[in-house]
Amino acid sequence: MVNLRITVIAYLIKRLLNTVLIIWAAVTLAFAALRLIPGDAIGAQLLQGGASAEEIEARRAALGLDAPPLEQYLIYIAGLARGDMGVSLLDRQPVTQMIARQIPNTAALALAALSTALTLGLGLGIAGTAARWAGVRRLSMWLAALALGMPVYWTGTLAIWLFSVTLGWLPATGAGDLRHLILPAGVLGFHVSGSIARVTQASLLEARAQNFVPFARSKGLSWRQVWRGHILRVGLLPVITVAALQAGFLLGGTVIVETLFARSGLGGLLLRAILERDLPVVQGVVVLAALIYSIVNTAADLLYALADPRVRLESEELEFES
């Protein structure tokens, strides 16, 4: 047990270093990529008003945008190490503050969508494999395929039309209370549930084909007992990994859903920053995304280790070797 705790702590330290590395790589890539495309927010804005090239240069110099890219990069990294993501070129507000203000809305949407996706995805996946009637199994997998195949844009518009315009049950747009969350989270969650259902089904089928199934049956257990006690326990493990991967997709999905439902959040912030070339804000969101991705994957690994003794043993062995 002590060993296990040390292992977990060592593992966490390793992951932390890994996370720092991932963020550094993501930031560096974003920094370079964004600067490969010519033009910036300042030049575009000033030119729109008919400014001359000299005026634009003067303004850029005043904001420190004329420094060599490497210098700008080092200044940015140094700031980032202190938790300072710089200042928006458009709004002159600290990027950390702008992002922090939009996190609650986006986090609420992402979490609600993930819960919906897990509930629905697991439900469809299990029903699609274990349901007694073939009709229910087929219907479940058909729904999963539908969820996977229909783009969020389409289901979203359909959902607004049905639940807001026609039935008048739910608000179509905006953020605020729980009622505003249901449609966007439902639409996004439904889409993500498709792949969770698929993986669940595949994994359960694989588990059912294992030798322990006839063994348990021969011990006299009923099918229901075999499903509950054995197949589900083994078969649902990979779902953790898929759910963690989907958390990454959700970050992207929220951008689309937030735009469609005119919901304030990180999506709108990012979209505007990209279009107007407000580079510090784009970089800030990239850092956040890398951070979340790392945390979610670390959590998934830990969860996996807790849920599956085989993984735990393997990782302990690995730790002792290194």
Next chain:
Amino acid sequence: MMKPITRLAYAILLILTGCVTASPQDAPVEQLVYGLTLQPSGFDPHIHTSSELGIPLRSVYDTLVFRDPETGDFVPGLAASWTISDDKLTYTFELREDVTFHDGTRFDAAAVVTNFERIFAEATGSQKAAKMIPAFERAEIVDSYTVRLRLAEPFAPTLDSLSQVYFGMASPTALAEYDSDIYQFHQVGSGPFRFVEYIPADRLVLERSPDYAWAPSIYRNRGAPVIERIEFRFFEDPTTRALALESGDAQVMGELLPADAERLAGDSSVTVHPVNIPGMPLQFFLNTQQWPTNDLAVRQALLYGVNRDAIVDTVFRGFSPVAYGPLAASTQYYNSSLVGTYAYDYAYARDLLASAGFADSDGDGVLDKDGQPLLLEVVVPPWGLLPEVAQLLEDQWEALGADVHLKQVPSYPALINAAAGEAQDDGSVVYHYHAIALNDFGADPSLLDKFYRSDAALNWSRVVNTDLDLWLEEAARTDDPALRQELYANLQQRIMDLALIIPVRDYVNLNGASARLTGLHFDAYGFFPILTDLGQAGLTP
């Protein structure tokens, strides 16, 4: 397995239905959600350029003068009266003495001078306002309520500029308290609505100013606004806009899709308010410096080869008038003699191309000359349904025998990049476009200056023409209406004689509003609602 989940979902929905219908539908509506269609780069009218910012802020600020949307004349605002010196270099404004800003600061001559100094200070980085009176020299206090504006050269559109939100008078106290960079989050004016907050990518909120009692004559409501609070939110996805109106999430919405506006015209709960926007029509500049559009005959052929009626019918569902020149019909000094010119004539367009030396010599279906194919690069930004317009343009020009490459760009900065040329070693410049879409809005035709002067930054037709330069300069200097009329008529005619642009349609903003909302109308510039008049005849059902 599915059944309990379905039942639960139904239960939740039913509970929610109860919640929704329990909301007080019969109470007078005191709050509005007003849908903006894009997030502007900033909301400081002294600094930023966007038309979007004026939708809320036109009602936060008063201006020295206002422009009457019916007559086009200037009427008193914060200035009770004004005189212009004979040499047209000095404007003297007698100010109202009964005005206070929302923070309690008194409005006086010193406040006006502070505003002018801010707008024209280098450090402010004004992108639009400062360019709107290019000959500004200084503003002086004459006495507490008299202010003098001095110009280095006569500039006819001065009052037009002063009547716009970009010259809204802000509280000097607030300007002193907040840096230019962050003032946009703490704006204080003297208009019918008070600025409450702006959160980028989220919302901008206004509340009524109960003390407003100095309405200009163009406001029907003489007193304080009826509506208590207006929340402006961003509806960037065009399909969501109509749905948000229909579901009651928003009470006013700009820039509906034409198909949605058509559909909503038959809906009793929503009214559609199409508003013609003065300024330039939706148009493409033709590059006069790049082969093959450097040949006048080719440019004219491209104009004759566009079926604009078909484009307006298909893309805009007939909601927009077809444009024939560089100014929209609702703009001052519009030259109506251009109507009907360059009417679609496929055969004539083919003849023009043939006379310019183009033939399909290698039989590949694309015209060529001296071994070079008739290749056209067309740069298309995402707004104004331009991608749809460009698709039809592509079809029509390919039918003429051109090989058309559409280059879609996602944003204004990307459009600027696409327009830029590459300087070559021999001093020439190579451009990567033959046609590029761009337009601007305004009631005074002096906005052409930014686009057709030889040295203008946005001269994207790359035209160098001494007549255009001279006329533009003279038209901006003289305040003789007859002479301005003549000069701008000549300018419009010459621009089309030179085939510098493909005008497509006059810009029409398809606004939608809840049928219960009365009093929606717009100022002389078309985009900006007069918010204080909203709900005048009662917003209650």
